Each structure stands twice: as structure tokens, then as C-alpha cells.
Amino acid sequence: MPNEIIEGILEAIRLIFTFDPEVWGVIEVSFRVSLTSTFLAALVALPIGSFIGLRKFKGKNEITNLINTFMGFPPVVMGLLIYLLLSRNGPFGELGLLYSTSAMIIAQFLLAIPIIMGTAKAAIESVDPILKETVLSLGANERQLWWELIKHSKKSIIAGFLVAFGQAISEVGAVIIVGGNIRWETRTFTTSIVLQTRMGEFGMAIALGVILISITFIVNYGLTRLQARVD
Amino acid sequence: MSSRRPLKEFVGDHKTAIILAIIIIVGGSVGTYFVIDYLNAQNPEKITLATTTSTYDSGLLDYLLPKFTEQTGIQIKVLSVGTGTAIQYGKDGNVDVILVHSRSREDDFVNASLGVGGVPYGIYRACVMYNDFIIVGHESNPANLHPGENIITVMTKLRDAIDNGNMTFYSRGDGSGTHSKELALWNLIGVDPETRWKNQPDKYSETGEGMGTTLLITYEDAEAAHEGYTIIDRGTWLSLFEQYTTLKILAESIVGENYLLNPYGVIPINPILYPHVKYVSVCRFVGFLTSPYGQDLIDAYRKNNQVLFHADFGTCDHDTACTTTADEITIWKPYQIEFADLTV
Numbered sequence: 341m342p343n344e345i346i347e348g349i350l351e352a353i354r355l356i357f358t359f360d361p362e363v364w365g366v367i368e369v370s371f372r373v374s375l376t377s378t379f380l381a382a383l384v385a386l387p388i389g390s391f392i393g394l395r396k397f398k399g400k401n402e403i404t405n406l407i408n409t410f411m412g413f414p415p416v417v418m419g420l421l422i423y424l425l426l427s428r429n430g431p432f433g434e435l436g437l438l439y440s441t442s443a444m445i446i447a448q449f450l451l452a453i454p455i456i457m458g459t460a461k462a463a464i465e466s467v468d469p470i471l472k473e474t475v476l477s478l479g480a481n482e483r484q485l486w487w488e489l490i491k492h493s494k495k496s497i498i499a500g501f502l503v504a505f506g507q508a509i510s511e512v513g514a515v516i517i518v519g520g521n522i523r524w525e526t527r528t529f530t531t532s533i534v535l536q537t538r539m540g541e542f543g544m545a546i547a548l549g550v551i552l553i554s555i556t557f558i559v560n561y562g563l564t565r566l567q568a569r570v571d
Numbered sequence: 572m573s574s575r576r577p578l579k580e581f582v583g584d585h586k587t588a589i590i591l592a593i594i595i596i597v598g599g600s601v602g603t604y605f606v607i608d609y610l611n612a613q614n615p616e617k618i619t620l621a622t623t624t625s626t627y628d629s630g631l632l633d634y635l636l637p638k639f640t641e642q643t644g645i646q647i648k649v650l651s652v653g654t655g656t657a658i659q660y661g662k663d664g665n666v667d668v669i670l671v672h673s674r675s676r677e678d679d680f681v682n683a684s685l686g687v688g689g690v691p692y693g694i695y696r697a698c699v700m701y702n703d704f705i706i707v708g709h710e711s712n713p714a715n716l717h718p719g720e721n722i723i724t725v726m727t728k729l730r731d732a733i734d735n736g737n738m739t740f741y742s743r744g745d746g747s748g749t750h751s752k753e754l755a756l757w758n759l760i761g762v763d764p765e766t767r768w769k770n771q772p773d774k775y776s777e778t779g780e781g782m783g784t785t786l787l788i789t790y791e792d793a794e795a796a797h798e799g800y801t802i803i804d805r806g807t808w809l810s811l812f813e814q815y816t817t818l819k820i821l822a823e824s825i826v827g828e829n830y831l832l833n834p835y836g837v838i839p840i841n842p843i844l845y846p847h848v849k850y851v852s853v854c855r856f857v858g859f860l861t862s863p864y865g866q867d868l869i870d871a872y873r874k875n876n877q878v879l880f881h882a883d884f885g886t887c888d889h890d891t892a893c894t895t896t897a898d899e900i901t902i903w904k905p906y907q908i909e910f911a912d913l914t915v
Binding site: 376379380383427428429433434435436437438439440441442443445520521522523525535537538539540 | 593594597598600601604605608609611612613619624628633648649650651663664665780781782783784786787810811814845847
């Protein structure tokens with residue numbers, strides 16, 4: 341088995357630098373789907389999450405519990421739900437979106453929302469209350485306060501985004517159900533690794549794993565640098 | 572650091588515009604994907620095929636389909652799942668055509684009384700090819716199987732060896748074609764493995780995985796305890812066996828018996844039930860598979876220098892005791908004409 345790991349690493353280097361079209365296609369689909377769904381989720385979840393963090397209102401505890409529960413929503417169940425919704429005899433069947441990257445984006449978007457929402461809410465709440473009072477005493481309205489708090493908790497918000505992205509790119513259960521692991525179209529790193537393992541191509545499976553981890557490292561490194569810079 | 576100042580000021584001055592731009596870019600690209608995927612779903616030249624892991628993972632379809640696309644311009648998206656799942660995808664109308672191996676369920680699929688309101692899920696079925704199932708296990712052969720034994724003897728020996736704790740049988744347990752074949756074989760000697768060895772995974776273990784993974788699990792057990800046995804289609808075995816050096820073929824089909832033969836059938840989804848399916852393109856695909864050209868391609872396919880599948884359209888009455896051969900020939904003949912001049 342260790343031989344296969346070394347073989348896999350060498351194979352990974354070969355695939356990347358010979359610009360293997362299939363591997364680059366898989367990279368493209370994986371990142372397109374994961375980044376799009378995470379950005380889209382951030383657009384929706386950041387304002388709502390930070391708003392919940394800012395305000396105090398009746399039922400806030402219940403909403404918090406709900407968000408926390410959905411942060412651990414099993415991806416494979418999400419996949420099944422989206423399958424049933426997009427299935428031809430389901431409510432949105434006429435769109436014909438099942439087994440497409442759109443279906444994968446929808447599933448990962450829904451999985452990312454609670455994660456980004458929960459971290460944004462927690463980030464806003466953990467800002468020093470003295471800062472909050474200072475900003476208000478300087479005559480800021482709620483919108484300005486909200487913006488100041490977001491600026492102060494950028495780091496945690498970016499961290500939440502990274503967690504959501506990490507989950508999206510490494511997720512396999514939902515994307516294999518709604519994407520179908522179709523070659524050249526909906527095959528991602530993770531579904532490809534499942535296929536290669538099933539076919540007994542362990543070297544290739546390890547190679548894809550190595551590439552996935554390397555690229556994720558680079559993306560995270562970039563975003564962490566950004567995180568350090570925003571201070 | 573001073574070089575970053577103007578950027579920071581620019582961002583500060585145009586905050587709203589930048590946020591709007593991000594929203595428009597992300598929203599626009601997402602919208603574009605949705606539109607593209609929607610249009611692809613309407614495109615009659617793109618069909619979706621649900622098939623079994625044995626036809627896809629063995630590389631047959633990656634070899635066959637480009638030749639069809641080259642001739643017709645029709646692209647085929649392949650979902651590689653178990654027969655049970657493929658049939659369900661077909662029943663849900665989520666694919667245009669299925670290529671599976673479980674004759675009894677295929678016959679149910681085209682049976683009007685088992686469809687929706689008297690309309691069957693598929694109209695016609697065609698035999699495409701067959702291979703056979705084999706039983707593999709550790710070379711020390713704890714069940715003491717001998718070549719040339721008939722299927723009843725083989726299954727009885729397996730049952731006794733399992734009862735005596737000498738071996739473990741690994742079942743797919745996933746409703747696949749291989750799983751239903753395995754259950755049918757146990758049924759020949761009146762054994763229902765799921766109740767007989769219920770909750771005894773050291774005797775009878777359901778992996779719930781595809782064929783490749785199940786073979787891997789069998790191999791790991793054979794390595795550790797010399798006990799693993801499983802049933803596998805020869806195509807998958809031939810594409811994988813080189814890595815599993817201690818596993819050997821311990822039982823296979825003998826002349827005059829067809830219990831272990833494994834026929835594959837293709838069925839287009841019924842357009843009356845699901846008007847969106849691309850029936851015309853699918854019929855051209857079936858015409859391709861069953862034409863002399865497609866059949867020769869299947870016979871010519873090799874993996875590790877071994878023949879994996881035997882084409883049998885039109886000869887399935889002889890090969891696998893199929894009873895609908897004459898009808899199949901009549902129905903699919905017109906669709907084979909466009910491939911008549913092609914040779915391998």
C-alpha cells in the first residue's frame with residue numbers, strides 16, 4: 341500500500357504538469373461549483389446572520405438552535421431532498437436540472453448557508469460590547485453600527501467562509517446524488533476518487549486526493565493572507 | 572505599503588458599487604449556468620443513460636460511446652450506478668434510456684400492468700450482450716469447490732461451509748443486478764441468506780457497495796483470514812483481478828447450464844409516460860448497439876487482453892434462452908439501417 345501512495349504523488353505531479361484535460365476538467369468543475377455556491381450562500385447568509393447577531397428579539401434562541409442544527413445537516417440527506425425536488429416527477433422536474441452542475445450548486449448553496457450564517461452571527465455577537473456602545477454614543481444609526489461590527493469581525497467571517505468552502509469542496513454524498521458523476525460534466529474530485537477506488541485504480545485515486553489537498557491549501561493560504569491583510 | 576493606499580481609498584469610495592458588482596457577477600454567472608443546464612436538458616442531441624457499474628467501470632462505454640457520437644452527433648451522459656438504482660432513475664423519468672442486467676426486473680419494466688395507469692415505463696427491451704458470473708474466493712478454497720460442479724452442488728457446498736464457519740460470503744446487498752442474481756442462486760437450494768445468517772456478518776456480510784469495492788473487501792478478508800468469497804461478473808473480475816493475487820475463480824458456468832449467465836438489456840423510457848425523453852435519439856442509440864457494427868465493437872472490446880462481453884442481439888434465444896428474440900429483431904431492425912455500412 342505505501343507504494344501506491346508514492347505512486348499516487350508522482351502521478352499527481354505528472355497529471356498536473358502534462359495538463360491532463362480530464363484532471364483539469366475535474367478541477368474546473370469542483371472549484372466552479374464549490375466557489376459559486378459558497379459565494380452565493382455568503383451573499384444571502386452574511387446579511388441575515390449578522391442581522392440576527394446584531395438585534396435582540398423574541399425567538400432568537402430558537403432561531404439560533406435551528407441554525408446550529410442545520411450547520412450539521414447531513415449532506416447526503418440534502419442530496420436526496422434536492423433529487424426529489426428536481427426529479428422529473430417532483431415539483432421542479434420540468435426544469436430538467438437534475439444531473440447538472442446547477443443541481444450541485446443548489447445543494448451546496450443550501451449546505452453552506454447555515455454555516456456562514458451561524459459564524460457571521462457568532463462573530464457579530466462576540467464583538468466587545470464597549471465598542472458597540474462607543475459607536476452608538478458617537479451618533480451612529482443601526483446601519484452604520486452594523487457596518488462597523490462587520491468590519492471588526494472580518495476575520496471570523498472569512499473563517500466561516502473558509503469552513504463552508506472546505507465543506508463544499510470535500511463533500512461527496514450530495515454531489516454524487518444530484519450531479520451523477522458524469523464524465524466531463526459533473527465529475528468532481530471527490531466523486532472521481534470514489535469511482536477510481538471502485539475501479540481499483542488506487543494510484544489515480546491518491547493522485548486526485550493529492551491534487552485536491554494541494555489546491556485547497558493554496559486557496560486557503562491566499563484567503564488567510566487576505567484575512568491577515570484586512571487588519 | 573503606500574502603493575496599497577489608493578486601492579484602499581478606491582474601495583472606500585466605491586463600497587456600494589463594488590458590493591453591487593460582486594452580486595451581479597456571482598448572480599450573473601449562476602444564472603448563466605442555470606440557463607445553460609436548462610438548455611442542455613432540452614437539447615435532443617444530448618441523452619442520459621443510466622447503467623450498471625459493470626459496463627461503465629470496465630471501460631466498455633468509454634470505448635463504445637465516442638463511436639456512436641462520431642456517427643450521429645448525439646452525446647450521451649452516463650450515470651454509472653447499480654441496476655436497482657438505474658431502474659429507479661428510469662421509473663422517475665430522470666434518464667432517457669437504461670442498460671441493465673436483471674432480466675426479471677427488466678420484464679417488469681416493460682410490463683404495462685406494472686406501469687403507471689396501464690402505461691409501462693419502457694416500451695421495448697432489446698438484448699445487447701452477455702457475460703457470466705463467477706464465484707471467487709481465497710486460493711486455499713475452504714468451501715472445497717471443484718471445477719465442473721453444477722450450480723446446485725456449488726451453492727450447497729457454500730451453504731455448508733458458511734454454516735460451519737469456514738468462510739464468509741460477501742454480498743453486494745444493494746439491490747443491484749449482481750445482488751438479485753446472487754439471491755436467485757441461493758433460492759435454487761431454498762436458502763434465504765438474509766434470514767438464515769441474519770446479523771452474522773462473519774458468515775454472510777452485506778457490503779452495500781459496488782462490485783469493485785465488494786471485491787476489495789473480499790480480498791482483504793481473504794488476505795487476513797482466507798475466508799472471503801463473493802460472486803462477481805466476469806467483466807469486472809477481468810478488469811481487476813491482477814491486483815488481487817490470492818483470489819481465484821472457484822466456480823463458473825458449465826456447459827448446459829445458464830444460471831450463471833448474465834444478459835444485459837437496453838430499454839428506452841416510454842415517451843408516453845414522460846414526454847420530455849428524447850425518444851428519437853434513444854432509438855438511434857439502441858439501433859447502434861444492436862446493429863452488426865455495434866455488436867462487432869462489443870465483441871472486439873478487450874481489457875487486459877481478455878474478452879469482457881459477448882454480443883448476442885438476435886442470438887439471445889440460443890445463448891441465454893431468451894424468448895423474445897424474434898420480436899426484438901423486428902422492432903429494432905429499422906433503427907439499425909443507418910449503421911449498416913460501418914465496420915470495426
